[in-house]
Amino acid sequence: MRQVPATSAAPAADTRDKADRARGRCGHAPAGPVRPKVVLTEVNDTVRDAGGGTPPPDGVPAIELAAATKRFRTPSGGVYTALRDLDLRVEPGEFCAVVGPTGCGKSTTLSLVSGLEAPTAGQALIHGKPVTGIDPRVGFMFQTDAVFPWRSVLDNVAAGPRFRGMGKREAIDKARDWLRRVGLSGFEDRLPHQLSGGMRKRVALAQTLINEPEILMMDEPFSALDVQTRQIVQNELLGLWEMTRPAVVFVTHDLEEAIALADKVVVLTVGPGTVKDTFTVDLPRPRRVQEIRMQPRFVQLYERIWTCLRDEVELAYARSAGTAPADGGVALEKAGSASGPAGEGQH
């Protein structure tokens, strides 16, 4: 267990704050009026917090979530807090992986940055400007197939430029070029259902990257693939990323994938999600995901991050298995009654 900072800080706003402390969070920012912009981590010789040092010269991160909170209304009329006081910084060109147990708010995080959803409190910023809607600089690769099944592969990849007003011929040429880059030349006229899962993912990748996003959101994009295919597509992603170097937030529940791909790994707490800790991955690039797993440094990082993640995963599992109520934190705290399985209720 890592250092537990400032347990004596401002009184908890709700029972969950206390619960979090009871679990001994790794990088807890106290809920006071003065909030550190950066999640401070205990620094040791090998693991540094990427955002914790002096900011880069221009100082403006590509992506920033500042104390972002997102609440949803539940069908039963209650309120469910999916994210609470989440701070996240991703520098231009940085590849950031976000890991956390199921339902902790990873997808919600991405939807805040992409402008698909607005934060209930706090801010989402792109290049220092608040997100007010869908930003043309953002690309998003979804967890489930979002490739349009009624369009051919070529038309799918050309969709972005066409939507953005590019002429048909030009868009088609560009799409052909991108299909070549993802190794799908010759499949232009196929329909998505005529492709394998890995090929469909490559179509989705080309469809997203053709818009040349500066900010790239990826929501467990490869989770549906078998291990071999996944590794191939991961390598391809790294190759394509190196070319244009967008700032990436890559959500995954696969810690190996996170370390293999990213410059930094952010661990979220079990819902409501907030940053538990941030780890810098100082593995050299270019990387080949199959080989990097064997490196001692990789294993070392894996163990360290897993230690941090394990508690959250176990707690999430306990909740879903019914050994703890949905408001698991409250159970640990033995304080206040949860207002229902939907969570927060009207605290």
Place this chain on the structure above:
Amino acid sequence: MAAETLTRPGPADTDEATAARAARSRRRNRRLLILGAQVLIVVVVIGGWQLGAERGWLDKFTYGSPSGVVSQLKTWFSQGTATGSIWHNIAVTMQETVLGFLIGTVAGVVLGILLGRFRALADVAAPFIKAGNSIPRVVLGSIFIMWFGLGPSGKVALAVVLVFFSVFFNAFQGTREVDRNFIANARILGASEWRVTTQVVLPSAMTWIVASLHAAFGFALIGAIVGEVLGAQAGLGQLIEQAQENFNANGVYAGIIIIAALALIAEFLITRFEMRVLRWRPSELSGDAAGL
């Protein structure tokens, strides 16, 4: 056939080609059997009807006879009807039907998608749609005759109303069921709301919309014919109505046969259209392949 399948020796290492051939021949036998049964039914019914009419078991005056129907059809196609040539009557009915079908479909799709996309609009419109849908359509036929007179517009209006509701509900439901990921993806890729609607929602909801078109064309035909029966200057419904007034049973049946033939042709065309617009659906393709 079941017995045959059971008694056939089935060693585990049966050659695939043999198995495929056996399956094919079983399928062919089955199809022949079904076709044979169908022909038998037609022969029994029509033959029985003809026989009954000739022997006097069935009152020819009330029930007509197949030969009478055939000769009525011959008369219509060679000498025409009281209201002009048979082709003219067919054309009038089809014009009303197709026009009603098209207008009703477009209106149903547009309104269905609009209300499906905008929750507030749907909430506002819900009671009116429900009220409109609860009115028995035949009553509207009388109203439309008052409004539009005996010309084709009243029939078109009745067909439109019938088609509209059947298409509207499907378009609405189809819009509601569109995968939210597709919409989010299109919006992130840069699509305007209009583009999202026309290029994501419409193709997605097409499965639902097309499913309603089969029934919708039938409704359009009903609208036109009922309108004509209620009062018209020409058309198949009016022919049937006249035949009925003259106690010409054969005329009624002949009219029904022409309408049935038209409906079958339309059904064939709609199925073609369906296969074309839903070509991208995997189930559609594999379903066809399995049927062959």
